[in-house]
Amino acid sequence: MSNSGADEEPPRTKKLKLYSSPSTSEFFSLPYEIVLSCLARVPRSDYAYLSLASKCLRSIVVSPEIYDVRSLIGCTDSCIYLCLRIPPNLTPSWFCFFPKTLNRPRRLVPIRTHLYQPQEASTVVALGCGIYVIGGTINGRHTSSVFFLDCRSHTWSILPSMRVARASAAAGVVDGKIYVLGGCGDFESKPRKWGEVFDPKTQTWDDLPMPPSNQYNLNFPLMFESAVMEEKVFALNGAGRCMFYIPSEGIWKTGNSDTCRDRRGWYMIDNVMYCCETRGRILWCEAGELDWRQHEGMVWREVMGLKTLTDTLCASKLVNYGGRMLNHRESCKKKRVRHGWRSDELDKFLPGHKLSNYGPNMLLFWDVLGHEKLEIWCAEISLKRRKEGVEIYGKIEWSEAVLTFKPPPLHQHHCKLLYSLPHNL
Secondary structure, eight states: OOSOOOOOOOOOSSBOOOOSOGGGHHHHTSBHHHHHHHHHTSOGGGHHHHHHHOHHHHHHHTSHHHHHHHHHHTOOOEEEEEEEEOTTOOSOEEEEEOSOOSSSOOOOEEEOOOTTSOSBOOEEEEETTEEEEEOOEETTEEBOOEEEEETTTTEEEEEOOOSSOBSSOEEEEETTEEEEEOOBSOTTSOGGGSEEEEETTTTEEEEOOOOOTTTSOTTOOOEEEEEEETTEEEEEETTSOEEEEETTTTEEEEOOOOOOTTEEEEEEETTEEEEEETTSOEEEEEGGGGGOOSSSSOOOEEOBTOHHHHHHHHHOTTTOOOSOOOOHHHHHHHHEETTEEOHHHHHHHSOOSEEEEETTEEEEEEEEEETTEEEEEEEEEEEEEETTTTEEEEEEEEEEEEEEESSOOSTTTOOEEEEEEEEEO
């Protein structure tokens, strides 16, 4: 059930019915296929402006046909979707962001938000024409709900729920299916439902086999990080233990460990894993280390050439988690409630900063608190290997504020960036 909808589409005839002003009559008198071909070559960042010109243009730029043509002629654009929690509003706010713009500032563009979306701790993946928001917490309780954001029309729909309520789960897409691992709030949940897989074609959920209890400590169901490499879905739990599921074989295996609590936010770019740490450095490691067993712990190295970012990242409330992170067992004793994890406890586990990418380049988002205003900043960073591949250098291609709150939000001037992921259409 969608909570919004596009205007009625134009009739599929050789000529388009004129909805717009007389000045556009010549363009709309062309065959519909030619109109589609012309508009498909317009940058997607301009579609918001086109949709304001007329009902006809709006109906075209949100139609599936124009995106089919864009894909066919190779004119797809990458858009970054960000989700922020802006106090005092608990409902997450969604934005789209186009890093490549011509002759105008880069800005986060607000889009429609689903009023009943979980407040945080959801798992998000991009697949097909949209973004799946899976599980999460609503007023501190785990949910099994699944929401879908259609990135063509920016409309929402509700999909079949998972079989188990989950929050802070790991997820990845392999062969067109979405695999969700862990995130179970109830340690006594049935073992056969520790993981699930969703098939978008049939709109159904199926259980995954249970990980072997003699190899995994299943009392650590919250997942801090997830990644997909070589058609394997990796997950890092609260104890710093990495496990992965191989869909083609239907088996679980152990991965390398990463027990450092101040490194958060895995993000894969060109088969290299990146993350940020509380001291403002950006780190990297070879993605292959996720399933290596030759040493104890993943080996992280600093991305060189980004010292100018260190101070501002350390001061950012989106990047600096502050304090010591409680391990999962301590949290169970101190702050576990009957129906799940409290929101303030989840804040200790979930990363606030977000890495993303624009093609081979990294995008980094953080916040800057100034005089009577709060700004969300973004930097695009190009990456290059040096010294026979043992060092990676970053170069800041541009850096600017992409969203400004004036005056800043309440609640200690804190705005939490929940999710960030690119989508190509």
